[in-house]
Amino acid sequence: MDLHLKNKKVLVTGSSSGIGKAIAKILADEGAQVIVHGRNEQRAKNIMDEIIDNGGSAFMALGDLSTDEGAQKVYDTAIREFGQLDILVNNAGEFHARNWMETTPDDWNKMYNTNVVSMIRLIRMVIPSMKEQGWGRIIQMSSITAHQPFPLWPDYGASKAAISNLTVSLAKELAETGITINSVSPGTTASDGATPFFHDALKMFDADTDNREQLEKNVVKHLLYNPTGRVGKEEDIADLVAFLSSPRTDFINGTNFRIDGGASVAVS
Numbered sequence: 001m002d003l004h005l006k007n008k009k010v011l012v013t014g015s016s017s018g019i020g021k022a023i024a025k026i027l028a029d030e031g032a033q034v035i036v037h038g039r040n041e042q043r044a045k046n047i048m049d050e051i052i053d054n055g056g057s058a059f060m061a062l063g064d065l066s067t068d069e070g071a072q073k074v075y076d077t078a079i080r081e082f083g084q085l086d087i088l089v090n091n092a093g094e095f096h097a098r099n100w101m102e103t104t105p106d107d108w109n110k111m112y113n114t115n116v117v118s119m120i121r122l123i124r125m126v127i128p129s130m131k132e133q134g135w136g137r138i139i140q141m142s143s144i145t146a147h148q149p150f151p152l153w154p155d156y157g158a159s160k161a162a163i164s165n166l167t168v169s170l171a172k173e174l175a176e177t178g179i180t181i182n183s184v185s186p187g188t189t190a191s192d193g194a195t196p197f198f199h200d201a202l203k204m205f206d207a208d209t210d211n212r213e214q215l216e217k218n219v220v221k222h223l224l225y226n227p228t229g230r231v232g233k234e235e236d237i238a239d240l241v242a243f244l245s246s247p248r249t250d251f252i253n254g255t256n257f258r259i260d261g262g263a264s265v266a267v268s
């Protein structure tokens with residue numbers, strides 16, 4: 001299937017690592033021009049160089065999205081390279097393994113700012129020109145925890161629930177503009193960032209994490225079971241995001257896609 005992504009101009013936030021990195025690579029493979037973003041220059045540069053070495057088109061933008069200035073810097077870099085953005089993949093986010101009583105009011109505020117307000121900063125910047133060109137895609141990285149909260153990491157789950165919620169509100173706000181916005185909710189995915197987190201979380205089960213295969217088996221056994229029997233791969237999530245970025249999906253709007261191997265037990 002041709003996704004018609006050739007020469008589309010895309011900013012993938014948090015693409016210096018993990019799921020975002022896989023999204024940037026698949027979009028570049030599909031012919032899109034991609035801005036690789038992160039805070040760490042070397043990590044972002046490595047991914048940009050990898051894409052270019054594979055024949056793709058990539059640029060780099062650096063900035064902390066949890067501040068207005070950082071987000072503006074990222075947006076300005078993207079506009080300097082491209083003149084406009086067709087697709088915004090709001091993927092950057094953080095997670096911490098902590099329980100309710102360890103999570104302070106300050107932690108809650110910081111989590112909301114980093115995971116939710118960071119997305120809003122960029123959304124507010126891209127909307128005017130997307131409206132002007134009458135087309136745009138915004139894809140928001142949510143999580144299974146938005147819809148199936150755990151007793152652990154409560155601030156993270158609540159931040160992701162806000163993302164799924166505001167995505168629906170914005171789809172209504174953007175009625176008849178040609179811009180669609182959807183959220184994607186991965187289950188446990190063996191990304192660069194999540195792998196150390198899994199190691200820590202599995203300590204409480206005394207589970208074997210010596211090699212990658214054992215680690216992933218124990219994630220499914222102890223942390224979050226799903227009927228496929230395996231954890232998600234970064235590329236599983238990236239393929240779905242690539243599809244949602246496509247002009248072929250003009251009629252998919254204001255919805256959430258769970259991609260968790262069937263871990264959320266619900267009819268949807």
Ligand SMILES: NC(=O)c1ccc[n+]([C@@H]2O[C@H](COP(=O)([O-])OP(=O)(O)OC[C@H]3O[C@@H](n4cnc5c(N)ncnc54)[C@H](OP(=O)(O)O)[C@@H]3O)[C@@H](O)[C@H]2O)c1
Binds near residue numbers: 017
């Ligand atoms: N892995 C999972 O199991 C899972 C499940 C559900 C949802 N998700 C979501 O998927 C997204 C990607 O997660 P991942 O597992 O791929 O994580 P990851 O490997 O840790 O990557 C996170 C990326 O976000 C960037 N980032 C974090 N905070 C930022 C900030 N304040 N400003 C700018 N960039 C920032 C990081 O940039 P630096 O290079 O600067 O660190 C990095 O590129 C997140 O939104 C996460 O919540 C993950």
